[in-house]
Amino acid sequence: MDYKIGIDGNVFIKTHPTGVEVASRELIHHLLKLDRDNHYIIYTPKPLPSRWRDLPNVTNHVVVANRFWTQRALPVAIREDHLDIFWSPAYMLPPGLTGIKTIATIHDVAFMKFPLAYKVRDWALSFSTVLKAKVGATKILAVSQQTKQDLKKIFGIGERRIEVVYNAVSHYHLRPNLQDIHEKYHLPEQFLLTVGRVEPRKNSTKILESFCVIAQNHPQLHLVFAGPKNQLSVRLEAEAKAAGLEHRVHFIGFVAELDLPMLYRAAEIFLFPSLYEGFGLPILESFAAGTPVITTNFGAPAEVANHAALLVNPHDTNAIVRAVSHLVGDEELKTKLVQAGYERLKDFSWEASAAKLKSIIDTL
Numbered sequence: 499m500d501y502k503i504g505i506d507g508n509v510f511i512k513t514h515p516t517g518v519e520v521a522s523r524e525l526i527h528h529l530l531k532l533d534r535d536n537h538y539i540i541y542t543p544k545p546l547p548s549r550w551r552d553l554p555n556v557t558n559h560v561v562v563a564n565r566f567w568t569q570r571a572l573p574v575a576i577r578e579d580h581l582d583i584f585w586s587p588a589y590m591l592p593p594g595l596t597g598i599k600t601i602a603t604i605h606d607v608a609f610m611k612f613p614l615a616y617k618v619r620d621w622a623l624s625f626s627t628v629l630k631a632k633v634g635a636t637k638i639l640a641v642s643q644q645t646k647q648d649l650k651k652i653f654g655i656g657e658r659r660i661e662v663v664y665n666a667v668s669h670y671h672l673r674p675n676l677q678d679i680h681e682k683y684h685l686p687e688q689f690l691l692t693v694g695r696v697e698p699r700k701n702s703t704k705i706l707e708s709f710c711v712i713a714q715n716h717p718q719l720h721l722v723f724a725g726p727k728n729q730l731s732v733r734l735e736a737e738a739k740a741a742g743l744e745h746r747v748h749f750i751g752f753v754a755e756l757d758l759p760m761l762y763r764a765a766e767i768f769l770f771p772s773l774y775e776g777f778g779l780p781i782l783e784s785f786a787a788g789t790p791v792i793t794t795n796f797g798a799p800a801e802v803a804n805h806a807a808l809l810v811n812p813h814d815t816n817a818i819v820r821a822v823s824h825l826v827g828d829e830e831l832k833t834k835l836v837q838a839g840y841e842r843l844k845d846f847s848w849e850a851s852a853a854k855l856k857s858i859i860d861t862l
Contacts, residue, residue, distance in 0.1 A: 500536060501582040503859065506572070507540035507558075509588050510550065514726070514752050517694070517779045518605045521641070521665040522587040528852035530556060536859070539579055543567055568592050583862055590627040591634055599862045602631035603639040603663075606776025606798075607648045612699045628653055637858055639663045641777040644798040663854050666846040667782045679760040683750045686720035690822065691765035691789075693724045693758070693780045696731040696749070699773045701812050706734050708771075708818040710741050716826055720746045721769075724753045724761060762787035767825055770799065771812035778802045782846060785839030790832050792821045802846075806838035 509515070509522040530538060530553055539557045540546060546558045559579065563571035573592040576584055585601040586592075609616050609624035616624065631638050632653055638660045640646040646662050649655045679685065690709065696702045702723070709721040721743075723731065731749050738747035753761055762768060768784035768791045775798040784791050785806065793799040795809035803809065808825060810817040825831060 501859065502537050502539065502580065504539045504541060504559075504576055504579065504581045504584040506568070506584075506586045506589055506592075507542040507546065508567075510540075510546055511542055511544060515755065518588050520755065521605075521777075521779055522603070524666070524668055524848050525663070525851055525855065526587060528848040529855055532849070532852045533856050533859075539581070541572055541575060583859060586631075590623070591630045593630075595634065599636040600634060601637045601639060601858070601862075602635040603641070604628055604631060604645060604649060604776075605641050606645055606774070607652055608699055608774055608776065610648075610652055611774045612697075615698050635659070636862060637661060639855070639858075641665050642775075642798045642801055644801055645776045661854070661858055663851050663858075664846050665777050665779050665782070666848045666851055667779070667786045667843070668848065669786075676760065676764050679757060679764050682757065683753070683761070684748070685722065685750075685761075685764060686746070686748070688718050688766050689720040689722045689748070689764075690767050690769045691722050691724065691761065692769045693753075693761075693783075694772075695725045696723055696728055696734065698730075701771050701773050702730060702734060704812065704815060704818070705769060705771065706737060706747065708815050708822070709747065710743065711815065711819045712822050713743055713746060715823065719766070719826070720748060722748045722750060722765070724750050724758075726752050758783060759787050762789050765789050767792060767822060769818075769822070770794070771810055771818055772799055773812055775799050775802075781807065782843060785843050788836050788839070790825060790835040791839065792818070792825065804842055804845075806835065806842035808835070 509519040512519050534555055537555050539559050541559050541561050545560055559575055561571045561575045568590055573594045581598050583599045584595055587603045591600055591602050609621050613621055632655050640660050640662050643662055646660045649660055692705055694700050727749060735749055738744055762784045768789050770780055770793040772794055778799040781791055781793055781802050791807035793803050793807050794812045800809055808821045810821045
């Protein structure tokens with residue numbers, strides 16, 4: 499094969515990348531390492547870092563535009579380059595790509611499950627992204643079986659058009675000194691950790707509610723929320739203070755990507771009772787760091803964790819409290835779950851995901 503393949507490279511230029519952007523970058527990176535048969539053009543609003551531009555089969559097409567980059571500037575650039583295939587790994591397909599085969603990755607349909615959590619404009623953009631993929635994409639990539647089923651059930655997209663390409667985690671380089679991460683983020687000695695935006699679908703309110711009970715029986719434990727601060731985090735801070743727990747509940751804000759592995763490692767337990775996920779990358783990140791996980795007993799979190807975590811009903815405060823109390827007091831169970839997490843990681847790799855994507859490309 500000798501295709502000319504374009505990729506929306508917006509994921510490379512984010513200062514504070516989300517999980518979606520981190521995962522997309524990794525998949526692109528491993529695809530480019532694997533596939534030397536095809537030529538790739540990565541479209542970005544500003545130049546890529548040199549390590550990407552220097553690959554022999556990669557061209558960086560810088561498309562400068564102040565507004566409507568995806569909708570106006572990008573389609574013009576794509577037509578100029580006479581692509582065979584265009585892949586949008588994290589954002590909306592640009593319009594007007596007639597005569598070009600297209601691939602769109604859909605990471606979740608959270609906006610359909612929790613519409614009130616979205617501003618009207620953001621909800622409309624998310625809906626339009628999936629609708630454009632439904633109408634225009636030759637192939638749609640879902641990051642889990644859960645997302646695939648959601649796309650089929652909610653949007654009526656046919657089975658044959660959707661392929662599941664899992665996310666994974668890269669090899670961690672864990673620094674030997676945990677004290678560094680404690681000092682940088684002012685962390686307590688023993689804490690439960692939750693990672694991600696403080697929002698309804700992450701079950702942030704229920705996590706705090708559960709900790710208010712846990713704190714009574716485990717005075718050594720603290721709770722750490724790692725993620726961008728917002729109105730809900732401010733409200734939860736006030737609730738923690740009202741419960742007399744202001745010194746044991748910590749909102750540390752955005753954590754640098756390079757610091758995340760050590761943050762997971764420093765935690766006693768990773769608490770992730772999410773109400774909905776397209777995949778659940780933090781579960782694998784915690785497995786890789788050797789920290790036991792408590793997560794949701796349905797949907798993508800259960801699909802990803804399998805038997806390597808304690809699975810709970812995320813709507814049940816008592817279930818979350820029991821799981822934490824059980825795990826805190828059982829070192830043998832902790833060790834068992836950590837080992838199971840390492841084993842589960844073997845079922846996910848960027849190399850395998852890139853190979854599957856390459857096979858999809860070859861069939862187009």
